Amino acid sequence: MSSTLAVGVAGATGYAGQELLRLAARHPSVTVTAAMGSGSAEGVRRLPALARIWDGDVTPLSLDRLAAETRAVFLTLPDAVAAEVGPDLVARGVRVFDLSGTFRLRDAAERRHWYPATPDMDEPVVYGLTEHCREALPDARLVACPGCYPTAALLALRPLRDAGLLDDGGDVIIDAKSGISGAGKKPTERTHFSECHGSVAAYGVLAHRHGAEIEQELGRPVTFTPHLVPLDRGILETIYVRTRPGASAAQVADTLEQAYADAPFVRLTGDALPEIKHVTHTNLCDIGWKLDAASRRLVLVACLDNLVKGAAGQAIQNLNVAFGLGEATGLS
Numbered sequence: 432m433s434s435t436l437a438v439g440v441a442g443a444t445g446y447a448g449q450e451l452l453r454l455a456a457r458h459p460s461v462t463v464t465a466a467m468g469s470g471s472a473e474g475v476r477r478l479p480a481l482a483r484i485w486d487g488d489v490t491p492l493s494l495d496r497l498a499a500e501t502r503a504v505f506l507t508l509p510d511a512v513a514a515e516v517g518p519d520l521v522a523r524g525v526r527v528f529d530l531s532g533t534f535r536l537r538d539a540a541e542r543r544h545w546y547p548a549t550p551d552m553d554e555p556v557v558y559g560l561t562e563h564c565r566e567a568l569p570d571a572r573l574v575a576c577p578g579c580y581p582t583a584a585l586l587a588l589r590p591l592r593d594a595g596l597l598d599d600g601g602d603v604i605i606d607a608k609s610g611i612s613g614a615g616k617k618p619t620e621r622t623h624f625s626e627c628h629g630s631v632a633a634y635g636v637l638a639h640r641h642g643a644e645i646e647q648e649l650g651r652p653v654t655f656t657p658h659l660v661p662l663d664r665g666i667l668e669t670i671y672v673r674t675r676p677g678a679s680a681a682q683v684a685d686t687l688e689q690a691y692a693d694a695p696f697v698r699l700t701g702d703a704l705p706e707i708k709h710v711t712h713t714n715l716c717d718i719g720w721k722l723d724a725a726s727r728r729l730v731l732v733a734c735l736d737n738l739v740k741g742a743a744g745q746a747i748q749n750l751n752v753a754f755g756l757g758e759a760t761g762l763s
């Protein structure tokens with residue numbers, strides 16, 4: 432009998448799902464026993480991009496098989512599908528790591544607005560920003576892995592908020608840029624190559640569900656403006672905040688350094704501001720900043736790979752902590 436952990440991936444043919452398989456295939460303590468796409472595809476499929484990395488079969492979605500053959504399942508599915516599948520698997524005793532937005536919002540009205548398919552549930556949900564939820568993960572049966580934009584914003588802002596270094600009344604402005612894979616594999620008029628190539632465009636202004644998620648976790652209003660940039664992967668966020676009177680550059684640096692002293696995937700770059708190229712294909716989130724103490728203007732820059740720390744990598748990081756494996760196992 433294998434001593435590794437049997438895991439499944441539902442949504443294995445998508446961008447996040449394939450990234451999960453790529454990472455899981457090299458994970459020394461995990462075996463992928465089920466990889467599934469939509470039920471609409473006939474029979475078994477293979478993933479040419481993963482040849483010789485993971486050569487398994489992708490089969491149509493079957494909850495019975497996932498329940499019988501896995502102890503943990505990653506859901507890399509559209510929101511409405513995850514809303515149906517997640518609670519069912521949890522009820523059958525499978526631990527679920529959901530990458531969709533379905534279970535992230537706690538407020539019922541907000542959830543109904545952004546994720547109308549999400550059922551009311553008694554099951555507690557852990558919001559899986561690993562660096563800030565390690566204690567809750569070992570007992571979690573349903574983990575809502577954060578969105579890619581919120582992961583970068585919250586890793587940069589939460590320690591400063593917790594330390595009381597942000598001005599209570601000051602606006603928080605998050606100007607975010609993302610590569611096109613953030614929108615999934617199905618092209619739309621907005622994400623089609625000839626629309627994106629050679630262009631940059633704002634979208635979802637004052638109306639993006641990740642704004643609600645960041646506000647929930649930060650406990651204050653934010654102005655969040657995402658942009659699509661002509662890259663395949665990567666997110667860069669430039670965050671503008673005011674510090675409270677008297678906050679110094681040393682306090683900002685000490686607070687972030689203390690918060691992430693034991694975090695293998697957060698790199699603090701200080702005033703050497705991070706770049707997308709430094710983090711793509713890694714589970715790292717790089718955070719840099721500059722403070723003008725006289726005007727109390729703090730500008731933070733946070734970067735990550737939307738498919739790794741923003742999706743598959745963080746989900747595996749959560750699984751590692753949840754099952755008592757080393758946090759960085761399979762991710763370094």
Ligand SMILES: NC(=O)c1ccc[n+]([C@@H]2O[C@H](COP(=O)([O-])OP(=O)(O)OC[C@H]3O[C@@H](n4cnc5c(N)ncnc54)[C@H](OP(=O)(O)O)[C@@H]3O)[C@@H](O)[C@H]2O)c1
Binds near residue numbers: 492507741
């Ligand atoms: N892309 C990112 O950067 C990113 C980051 C964080 C979180 N997420 C979230 O992760 C989830 C997946 O995102 P993605 O970008 O990987 O999407 P994607 O590329 O569009 O892949 C979607 C996956 O879901 C499967 N699927 C679609 N409808 C289904 C159904 N009715 N039943 C069963 N399977 C179905 C697809 O299978 P077929 O191939 O058979 O259609 C495919 O495997 C989304 O909820 C997204 O919000 C994405």
